[in-house]
Amino acid sequence: xxxxxxxxxxxxxxxxxxxxxxxxxxxxxxxxxxxxxxxxxxxxxxxxxxxxxxxxxxxxxxxxxxxxxxxxxxxxxxxxxxxxxxxxxxxxxxxxxxxxxxxxxxxxxxxxxxxxxxxxxxxxxxxxxxxxxxxxxxxxxxxxxxxxxxxxxxxxxxxxxxxxxxxxxxxxxxxxxxxxxxxxxxxxxxxxxxxxxxxxxxxxxxxxxxxxxxxxxxxxxxxxxxxxxxxxxxxxxxxxxxxxxxxxxxxxxxxxxxxxxxxxxxxxxxxxxxxxxxxxxxxxxxxxxxxxxxxxxxxxxxxxxxxxxxxxxxxxxxxxxxxxx
Numbered sequence: 001x002x003x004x005x006x007x008x009x010x011x012x013x014x015x016x017x018x019x020x021x022x023x024x025x026x027x028x029x030x031x032x033x034x035x036x037x038x039x040x041x042x043x044x045x046x047x048x049x050x051x052x053x054x055x056x057x058x059x060x061x062x063x064x065x066x067x068x069x070x071x072x073x074x075x076x077x078x079x080x081x082x083x084x085x086x087x088x089x090x091x092x093x094x095x096x097x098x099x100x101x102x103x104x105x106x107x108x109x110x111x112x113x114x115x116x117x118x119x120x121x122x123x124x125x126x127x128x129x130x131x132x133x134x135x136x137x138x139x140x141x142x143x144x145x146x147x148x149x150x151x152x153x154x155x156x157x158x159x160x161x162x163x164x165x166x167x168x169x170x171x172x173x174x175x176x177x178x179x180x181x182x183x184x185x186x187x188x189x190x191x192x193x194x195x196x197x198x199x200x201x202x203x204x205x206x207x208x209x210x211x212x213x214x215x216x217x218x219x220x221x222x223x224x225x226x227x228x229x230x231x232x233x234x235x236x237x238x239x240x241x242x243x244x245x246x247x248x249x250x251x252x253x254x255x256x257x258x259x260x261x262x263x264x265x266x267x268x269x270x271x272x273x274x275x276x277x278x279x280x281x282x283x284x285x286x287x288x289x290x291x292x293x294x295x296x297x298x299x300x301x302x303x304x305x306x307x308x309x310x311x312x313x314x315x316x317x318x319x320x321x322x323x324x325x
Contacts, residue, residue, distance in 0.1 A: 006279040007073040009102075009146055009175075010272075011166065012060030012154035013133040014078045015112030016085035019124075019262070019302050022050035026119045055303030056092045058112060058133055059154030059180070062265045062304045063272035064098045066294060067152075069310045070276040075148065077102040079132045079140055085111035086132075092305065104140035106132035122260030122299060136162045143169040150279050151177045152272060158184025160191045167198035176200040178275045180267070186211045196228040201278065203233040203271045218242040219249065231284070233274065235267075241292070243274075245284050246325055253319035255292035258300050265304025270295040273309070285322050289315055 020026075025047035060078050067074035076098050080086035082105055089111060093100050112133030117125045134157040141162055151170050156163055163185070170177050178201040185192050189212055196202065202225060206218055213224035218234040222242050225232035233243040240253040273294030277287040294309050301307035 005072055006150065007075065007148040008064075008067045008150045008152055008275065008279060009075040009077055009143075009148040010060040010064040010067065010152045010154075011077045011141065012063075012156060013058035013112060013130075014061045014076070014080050014086075014089045014103075015056065015058045015114050015128075015130075015133050016088050017055045017057045017114050017116060017264070017303060019053040019055065019116045019118050019264075020049040020051070021053070021118035021302070023047055023117075026117055053302045054088070055305060056089045057114065057265060057304040058089075059268045060152070061089060061093060061098075062268035062308070063152045063154065063275075064093060065096045065305050066269060066272035066276050066308050068096045068098050069308055070280075071311045072276060072279065073099065075099040075102060075146070077104075077141060077146075079104045079106055079135060079137075080112075081106050081110040081132045083110050085113050096305075102146070104137075106135060109135055116262075116264065118262055118302070122263050124262065124264065130157075138162055138165050141166055143173060143175070146173070146175075148175050150275060151175055152275055153177060153179050154268070154271075155180070155182025155184055157182070158187060160185070160188060160195070163195055167195055171198045178203070178271065178278075180204070180271045181208070193228065199229045201231040201233070201275065202229040203274065204235075205267075206234055206236040209234045219251070222249070231278075233271075233288075235270065240319070241270075241288065243284060243288055244325055248284060249323050249325055250284050250288050251321045251323075252288050252292060255289070255296040255318045256316075258296055260299045262302045263299050266295045266299050268304060269298040269308060285320065289318055289320070292318060
C-alpha cells in the first residue's frame with residue numbers, strides 16, 4: 001500500500017447517544033464527593049429537562065471519524081441492530097466518509113443506546129443499553145477481506161477469544177495494532193498481557209496501567225509497559241500524559257484550558273488523534289500534540305464527534321518536554 005493514504009480499521013462499539021441537559025436537577029452538589037454530586041432524582045417524580053441533543057458514539061465509530069477527518073481511509077467494523085439507532089450510526093459514518101462495508105447486524109438485539117444526563121460542569125451520569133454493540137461473535141470480526149495498515153481496537157467487553165482471533169489475523173496480514181483496552185480486558189490481566197505481543201501501540205490511563213504493570217508514576221508505568229509493546233501511552237487526567245517509543249520520552253501537560261461542556265469521547269479523541277498522526281509517520285511529539293488538541297476540542301461540544309478536528313486545523317504549542325529514553 002506504499003504511496004497511498006494509510007487505511008485504519010476501527011473495531012468496537014457503535015451506539016446512539018441522547019443527551020439531556022439544562023436541568024436544575026443535574027446541578028452538581030459541590031459539598032459532596034464527585035460520584036454522588038451530580039444527580040439525585042426522586043423515585044416516582046419528574047425532572048424537567050430543557051435541552052436534548054442526539055448524537056452517535058461508541059469508541060470505534062468516534063475513532064473512525066477522527067481518521068476520516070484527517071483524510072485517512074477509515075473503516076468501521078462493529079455490530080448494530082435493525083433499528084432507527086443503527087440507521088443513525090450508519091448515517092453519521094456515511095456523512096463522514098467512513099467505509100461501513102464490514103458492519104454486521106444482530107437479529108436479536110437492538111443497537112446500543114445511551115441516555116446521558118449532563119451536568120453544567122461537563123460531568124454526566126449515563127444510562128446504557130449495550131445491546132448489539134458489545135455482542136462480539138468471531139464470525140463478524142474476520143479480517144480475511146480486510147486490507148489495512150492499522151487496526152484501532154477499543155474495548156471488546158473482555159471477550160479475549162475474539163481479541164486473540166483479531167490480533168492473530170492482524171499479525172499474519174502484517175497489520176499493525178493500536179489497542180485501548182477497557183474494564184473487561186483489564187479484569188483479566190494475565191490474558192491481556194498475552195495479547196500484547198501483537199500490539200504495537202498501547203494507550204491507557206494511569207489507573208489502568210497499574211493493573212498491568214507496577215509503577216507509582218506515569219513514567220515508571222510507561223517504561224515497564226515497553227517490555228510488552230513498542231509504544232506506550234499513559235494519561236493522568238489534568239496531570240497530562242507520558243508516552244515513549246523506546247527512543248524518546250514525551251511528558252505533556254494540558255493542550256489548552258477550556259470550558260468543559262461534555263467529557264464524552266475525550267479518551268477516544270486522544271487515542272484516535274494520536275494514531276491518525278502516527279500512521280502518517282509523524283513524530284511521537286507531533287502525534288501527542290494532535291491527540292491532546294483533538295481531545296481538548298471534543299470536550300467543548302456536546303457529543304463525542306462534534307468537536308473532532310479536521311485536517312486543516314492549525315495547532316499551537318503546549319507544555320511538553322522530550323528527552324532521550
